[in-house]
Amino acid sequence: MINLVYLVPVFPLIGFLINGLGRNVWSKTLVSWIGSLAILLSFGLSLGIFFELQAATQKSFLVPIFDWISVGSLHIPFSFLVDPLSAIMLLIVTGIGFLIHVYSSGYMHEDAGFAKFFAYLNLFIFFMLLLVLGSNYVVMFIGWEGVGLCSYLLIGFWFTNGNYASAAKKAFVINRIGDLGFLLGVFLIYSTFGSVEFAQVFPQAALMAPGNATLALITILLFIGATGKSAQLPLFTWLPDAMAGPTPVSALIHAATMVTAGIYMITRSNILFTLAPFTTEIIAVVGLATAIVAALIALTQNDIKKVLAYSTVSQLGYMFLGLGVGAYTGAFFHVITHAFFKALLFLGAGSVIHAMHHEQDMRSMGGLRQKLPITFLTMLTGTIAISGLPPFSGFFSKDEILAHAYEHSPILWAIGVAGAMLTAFYMFRMLFLTFFGTFRGTKDQEKHLHESPASMTIPLVVLAILSIVGGFIGVPEVLGGHHWLAQFLSPVLAYTNAVAGETIPLDHATEYLLMCISVGAALISIAVAYVIYISRKAVPAADTEERSFLSNLSYHKFYIDELYSAIITRPLDIISQFFFKVVDKLGIDGLVNGIGTSAKEASKTLRLIQTGNVGFYIFMMVLGIVALLIYGFYHI
Amino acid sequence: MENITQAIQGIPLNHYILLSAIIFAIGVMGVLIRRNAIVIFMSVELMLNAVNLLLTAFSAYRGDAAGQVFVFFIMALAAAEVAVGLAIIVMVYRNTSSVDINVLNKLKW
Numbered sequence: 001m002i003n004l005v006y007l008v009p010v011f012p013l014i015g016f017l018i019n020g021l022g023r024n025v026w027s028k029t030l031v032s033w034i035g036s037l038a039i040l041l042s043f044g045l046s047l048g049i050f051f052e053l054q055a056a057t058q059k060s061f062l063v064p065i066f067d068w069i070s071v072g073s074l075h076i077p078f079s080f081l082v083d084p085l086s087a088i089m090l091l092i093v094t095g096i097g098f099l100i101h102v103y104s105s106g107y108m109h110e111d112a113g114f115a116k117f118f119a120y121l122n123l124f125i126f127f128m129l130l131l132v133l134g135s136n137y138v139v140m141f142i143g144w145e146g147v148g149l150c151s152y153l154l155i156g157f158w159f160t161n162g163n164y165a166s167a168a169k170k171a172f173v174i175n176r177i178g179d180l181g182f183l184l185g186v187f188l189i190y191s192t193f194g195s196v197e198f199a200q201v202f203p204q205a206a207l208m209a210p211g212n213a214t215l216a217l218i219t220i221l222l223f224i225g226a227t228g229k230s231a232q233l234p235l236f237t238w239l240p241d242a243m244a245g246p247t248p249v250s251a252l253i254h255a256a257t258m259v260t261a262g263i264y265m266i267t268r269s270n271i272l273f274t275l276a277p278f279t280t281e282i283i284a285v286v287g288l289a290t291a292i293v294a295a296l297i298a299l300t301q302n303d304i305k306k307v308l309a310y311s312t313v314s315q316l317g318y319m320f321l322g323l324g325v326g327a328y329t330g331a332f333f334h335v336i337t338h339a340f341f342k343a344l345l346f347l348g349a350g351s352v353i354h355a356m357h358h359e360q361d362m363r364s365m366g367g368l369r370q371k372l373p374i375t376f377l378t379m380l381t382g383t384i385a386i387s388g389l390p391p392f393s394g395f396f397s398k399d400e401i402l403a404h405a406y407e408h409s410p411i412l413w414a415i416g417v418a419g420a421m422l423t424a425f426y427m428f429r430m431l432f433l434t435f436f437g438t439f440r441g442t443k444d445q446e447k448h449l450h451e452s453p454a455s456m457t458i459p460l461v462v463l464a465i466l467s468i469v470g471g472f473i474g475v476p477e478v479l480g481g482h483h484w485l486a487q488f489l490s491p492v493l494a495y496t497n498a499v500a501g502e503t504i505p506l507d508h509a510t511e512y513l514l515m516c517i518s519v520g521a522a523l524i525s526i527a528v529a530y531v532i533y534i535s536r537k538a539v540p541a542a543d544t545e546e547r548s549f550l551s552n553l554s555y556h557k558f559y560i561d562e563l564y565s566a567i568i569t570r571p572l573d574i575i576s577q578f579f580f581k582v583v584d585k586l587g588i589d590g591l592v593n594g595i596g597t598s599a600k601e602a603s604k605t606l607r608l609i610q611t612g613n614v615g616f617y618i619f620m621m622v623l624g625i626v627a628l629l630i631y632g633f634y635h636i
Numbered sequence: 637m638e639n640i641t642q643a644i645q646g647i648p649l650n651h652y653i654l655l656s657a658i659i660f661a662i663g664v665m666g667v668l669i670r671r672n673a674i675v676i677f678m679s680v681e682l683m684l685n686a687v688n689l690l691l692t693a694f695s696a697y698r699g700d701a702a703g704q705v706f707v708f709f710i711m712a713l714a715a716a717e718v719a720v721g722l723a724i725i726v727m728v729y730r731n732t733s734s735v736d737i738n739v740l741n742k743l744k745w
Contacts, residue, residue, distance in 0.1 A: 612744030614737045618667055 023115035032105035035118035059491035081135035089132035106455035124150035178228015185221030226262025247350030284324025291317030295422035327404035344463035348379035387424035393471035424525035
């Protein structure tokens with residue numbers, strides 16, 4: 001089965017080709033069947049690979065496809081690596097990808113670009129699979145760029161709307177900044193280790209001393225790549241804008257899979273980062289700062305998708321905090337559980353938007369509980385999971401990250417718990433505003449409220465079940481579990497574990513205390529949200545009303561977009577205007593046009609000499625001959 | 637033939653050069669000053685023949701016949717040139733009823 005791994009990305013590629021080429025030919029039913037079936041086949045294969053890998057004693061299989069680049073000492077094969085890390089990523093990408101394809105067949109049914117949408121989704125899955133399967137940094141980079149392209153295409157899917165098209169451009173440009181960092185990191189890896197193949201880089205790196213300057217530089221460059229793709233400070237502003245895309249895209253690309261590529265890449269390169277303590281400190285601080293800033297912004301957003309977008313940025317921040325404090329398993333665990341509950345929340349939000357006829361403002365919702373019971377129950381599950389209440393999945397993964405943060409420094413832990421409180425608050429705020437109270441929309445909307453079709457609710461139910469039970473793959477020992485995930489991933493982290501040695505686990509009493517505090521904090525937040533939004537029936541203020549200073553700051557996203565436009569976009573605009581108007585228009589065009597004009601003007605004057613008078617010509621000729629004679633006399 | 641050569645050499649070379657120069661200058665002045673196309677044409681012939689005269693004089697002084705042969709060729713060529721030139725002038729006269737070169741000023745900017 002593992003030898004057939006190349007088929008996993010091939011199925012989506014075929015689906016893309018069929019749907020892309022026949023987008024005006026096939027019926028919508030056929031298109032959705034082809035698109036979903038391609039992913040389902042990949043998912044089936046991935047399951048087979050996963051179980052075979054679990055049974056096998058060897059935990060890492062290199063599957064060569066073909067020799068790609070072979071020039072001098074540069075040798076880059078196109079090959080796939082199957083190990084526990086990529087096997088789990090395969091399951092997430094194809095599994096959640098399949099559910100979202102099914103969901104899209106309902107959600108996008110009225111859209112004119114239905115086949116195009118499925119083609120793009122399949123292409124995205126193809127590139128994402130390349131990213132996680134590549135056995136070297138270059139193949140990973142192809143996938144990395146490919147998912148960026150698909151993200152651009154899908155954010156700007158409704159490109160006739162100018163705002164959406166510029167959101168797509170913004171995502172593309174900001175990603176490009178990160179990609180440059182990643183690319184430079186790969187170059188540096190090649191010049192340092194003479195190879196880009198994981199299997200050759202990591203053993204060499206493991207021999208280097210911790211704190212090596214080259215490793216620090218490599219890891220910082222790779223981390224810059226990760227901040228772009230995974231929306232961390234200072235490059236996170238594209239992700240909230242990316243909500244311009246259709247909701248299934250937000251669920252698949254901007255919550256479950258693509259944005260976790262940065263975490264996957266760092267987990268994959270764990271040994272490099274373990275040996276660069278300077279970089280991991282930066283990662284922990286950046287991750288935590290992102291988690292807090294995004295959570296603060298999410299507190300006052302009114303667009304249901306914007307709340308979820310900032311929540312995604314915030315959760316990604318937690319994952320980076322985990323990476324920064326060396327909890328690779330914890331961070332990856334959070335990737336998995338986050339994929340479940342955030343995809344669920346986005347799809348649920350999509351179901352609400354579908355029922356509300358593309359209304360996204362929570363101020364116009366309310367009381368949807370009775371009209372959309374399945375959506376409500378599944379979203380409630382997702383909200384509890386993300387808030388970190390046991391025994392839902394988010395509790396285990398977030399708690400593991402926070403426990404490692406506590407080992408690293410109690411301050412990181414304290415700020416992390418504060419972020420978790422904010423998370424619980426804004427998520428329940430969203431839930432209460434949407435599903436409780438009375439309906440605040442128009443009469444017309446109220447009349448048309450309806451539960452979504454089965455193609456949309458079934459994925460919701462499946463994801464809700466996963467959000468509940470997903471945490472049990474990593475139950476910590478203190479709660480009587482074995483942490484199956486940590487054991488399964490240990491071959492991937494072998495070098496790191498060897499270097500870092502066995503960490504002394506926290507004693508059980510401390511661990512219980514930490515859990516109780518974080519759960520208690522979340523419960524307090526939920527209670528506060530309940531009091532404000534249900535007991536007092538508060539509704540967020542309209543845009544025209546005055547806001548207090550802090551709420552204004554949060555509502556306007558800390559003016560980060562404005563700040564970037566003032567310190568980067570504006571100066572760039574001014575410089576390019578200068579080059580355009582002064583250097584190009586005046587300088588270069590002036591020179592070229594000046595030569596032309598002067599020739600024209602000179603000949604306009606000179607041609608007057610041609611009078612047509614033959615006598616004058618002859619006179620001039622004689623004068624010329626005389627002049628030549630005189631010249632000849634003096635110079636021979 | 638000996639006598640002719642001697643007779644030619646009896647006059648100093650400077651005189652020939654001066655005479656040729658004077659004839660040539662008269663031709664140039666004629667071209668510059670006169671307005672009648674035929675007179676200008678004749679002046680051009682004058683300049684041509686001043687050069688011919690000089691060529692024959694040099695040829696006789698150096699005892700080299702090549703110069704005189706060259707003059708014959710020039711005269712043959714001049715005859716052809718005269719035929720073409722006069723034909724042009726005839727055409728000019730037919731079109732403008734005049735041989736005044738100041739009338740021919742249509743070709744200008």
